[in-house]
Amino acid sequence: MTYIITEPCVGVKDAACVDVCPVDCIYTTDDDDMFFISPDECIDCAACEPVCPVTAIFAEEAVPAMYEEYIKINYDYFDK
Amino acid sequence: MSASDTRPAARPDVNIVVCTDESGCGRWYHRGRNADTILSQLNDAVGDDTAERVQVTTAGCILGCTYGPRFDVVRRWSDEKALYGSICGEATVTRRGRVNFVPIPDHLEQVVKDHLPESAQPIAELNAQDGPPDIDLLRSLLLDCSAGMADHPIGLGEAVVMVHNAAATVSIPATLDDMQFVDGSGNPDTGGGIAVLTTDGDGRVALQLSRVRRLEFIHRVLGNGMPSYAIWMGDDQLETVYRIYLRRSENAAANPKRHQLFMTLTEKYGSTVTF
Ligand code: SF4
Numbered sequence: 421m422t423y424i425i426t427e428p429c430v431g432v433k434d435a436a437c438v439d440v441c442p443v444d445c446i447y448t449t450d451d452d453d454m455f456f457i458s459p460d461e462c463i464d465c466a467a468c469e470p471v472c473p474v475t476a477i478f479a480e481e482a483v484p485a486m487y488e489e490y491i492k493i494n495y496d497y498f499d500k
Numbered sequence: 501m502s503a504s505d506t507r508p509a510a511r512p513d514v515n516i517v518v519c520t521d522e523s524g525c526g527r528w529y530h531r532g533r534n535a536d537t538i539l540s541q542l543n544d545a546v547g548d549d550t551a552e553r554v555q556v557t558t559a560g561c562i563l564g565c566t567y568g569p570r571f572d573v574v575r576r577w578s579d580e581k582a583l584y585g586s587i588c589g590e591a592t593v594t595r596r597g598r599v600n601f602v603p604i605p606d607h608l609e610q611v612v613k614d615h616l617p618e619s620a621q622p623i624a625e626l627n628a629q630d631g632p633p634d635i636d637l638l639r640s641l642l643l644d645c646s647a648g649m650a651d652h653p654i655g656l657g658e659a660v661v662m663v664h665n666a667a668a669t670v671s672i673p674a675t676l677d678d679m680q681f682v683d684g685s686g687n688p689d690t691g692g693g694i695a696v697l698t699t700d701g702d703g704r705v706a707l708q709l710s711r712v713r714r715l716e717f718i719h720r721v722l723g724n725g726m727p728s729y730a731i732w733m734g735d736d737q738l739e740t741v742y743r744i745y746l747r748r749s750e751n752a753a754a755n756p757k758r759h760q761l762f763m764t765l766t767e768k769y770g771s772t773v774t775f
C-alpha cells in the first residue's frame with residue numbers, strides 16, 4: 421500500500437505534505453504541476469493526509485473513484 | 501486520521517504530528533501519559549489563540565520509537581523539524597538516520613511556545629529541558645503492587661525476584677507485601693529512592709529507583725493453560741535488570757484477587773511504562 425496524491429493538488433502545490441513526511445518520499449520538480457508520493461519509499465504513516473489543505477491525499481485503497489486515474493499517475497511518475 | 505476535521509484556512513506556522521500507532525508508540529506510557537493524553541494536552545495547549553497557526557494531527561508510525569509517546573514538530577516557517585520522544589539526545593532511527601530527540605516536557609504549552617516564530621527556541625537547545633527519571637511514578641506503582649489499590653485491598657504477594665547481569669542470574673523467593681522504601685543510608689523513608697524487599701530467607705533485595713527507565717507488565721497463558729504474571733524493569737540501556745514473577749499463592753482464594761489487581765495495574769499504568 422501507499423498514499424496517493426490526486427487532482428486537487430494540481431496547481432496548488434502547498435507542500436504541507438512534504439514538510440511533515442518523516443521519510444522525505446514526496447517529490448516534484450518545477451515542471452510538474454503537482455506532488456507525487458514514491459510508493460516504494462512511503463511507510464504508510466498517514467501523516468501527510470490530514471495536513472493537505474485541499475484534501476488531495478488518500479490511502480491507495482481509499483482513493484475516490486473520480487480520482488482513480490491518479491493511482492496510475494503516481495506509480496508511473498516513478499517508473500520513468 | 502486527523503485529530504480534528506478542520507483544515508486551517510491559512511498555512512499554519514507549525515505542524516505537530518502525533519504517532520497514535522496502536523502497535524507502537526500509541527500504547528506506551530511515559531510519565532503517566534500515553535499518545536491519547538499527549539494529543540489532548542497538545543490540543544488544549546494550542547487553544548483558540550493559536551489554532552490557526554498550529555495544526556495538531558495524528559499519524560501511524562512516524563519512525564523513531566522511544567518506548568513512549570512520540571511526536572514530530574515541523575516549523576514550516578523555517579523548514580526545521582524537532583523529534584519529541586521519551587528519551588533525550590542522539591539516536592539512529594531507521595530511514596531517518598541520526599536524529600536528536602527532545603524529551604516531551606511536562607507542560608505542552610511550552611512546545612507550542614518553543615516553535616512559534618516570535619518565541620522560538622533554537623532546536624538544539626531544547627534538549628536541556630530533560631528532567632530526572634520520574635521515580636515518584638515508579639514508587640507509587642510499586643506501592644500499588646505491594647499494598648493493592650482502593651478497590652483491590654490485597655497486594656500482589658508471593659513472587660520470585662530475578663536479578664541478573666552478564667555473568668550470573670539469581671532468583672530469590674520474596675513477598676511483595678514486605679516492600680519498604682529507604683533513603684541512601686538505608687533508613688526507612690516513604691519518599692526514599694530505594695525499594696527493598698525482604699526475601700523468604702530474611703535476605704534483602706534493593707532496587708535503585710533512579711536506574712529504572714522502563715517497566716513492563718507481562719501476562720501470558722502458558723502451554724499448560726496456567727497463567728503467568730511478570731513485571732520486568734529495564735535500565736537506560738534497555739537491558740532488563742530486575743524481574744518479578746508472581747508465584748501461585750497457597751491461599752487459593754487470594755489468586756483471583758491478585759489476578760484482578762495485576763490487570764487493573766496494567767490498565768492504570770499501561771502495559772509498558774517509561775520513566
Ligand atoms: S499538501 Fe496537498 S496540495 Fe499541498 S503539495 Fe501536498 S498534496 Fe499537494
Ligand code: SF4
Nearest residue numbers: 441462463465466468
Ligand atoms: S504516508 Fe507517511 S511516508 Fe507516506 S507519503 Fe505520507 S507522510 Fe510520507
